[in-house]
Amino acid sequence: MRQRLLGPTAEHLGDSAASFVSSPIGTKAKTTLQTDLKYPPDKNDHLAALEIGERLMRRGAHEELGISGAERDVLAEQYMRSLRKQYGDKAQNVIDRIRKASQP
Numbered sequence: 001m002r003q004r005l006l007g008p009t010a011e012h013l014g015d016s017a018a019s020f021v022s023s024p025i026g027t028k029a030k031t032t033l034q035t036d037l038k039y040p041p042d043k044n045d046h047l048a049a050l051e052i053g054e055r056l057m058r059r060g061a062h063e064e065l066g067i068s069g070a071e072r073d074v075l076a077e078q079y080m081r082s083l084r085k086q087y088g089d090k091a092q093n094v095i096d097r098i099r100k101a102s103q104p
Helices: 002-006 016-021 024-035 046-056 061-065 069-102
Strands: none
Touching: 016 024, 016 046, 016 069, 024 046, 024 061, 024 069, 046 061, 046 069, 061 069
């Protein structure tokens, strides 16, 4: 579904994937993906950004990334900014899903 909404998934955040994933919380989440969940390293962080974003859309899935609820909220804001930058209003459906997943 993400591919239909936002274009090719391999590079769905374009150049902003690297800055999103290289933030302190993004790095923590990426490290968990690679060490605990055995995801392969990707030099441009596109796969990590995609996998992190997918987990931000599911309630409680931030625990799979080894981050707290507060860290999830910060990372979600960074991710939503990256989506808005890359897609503008076309990203609203995904942004809404991220917000809904963060509600108690």
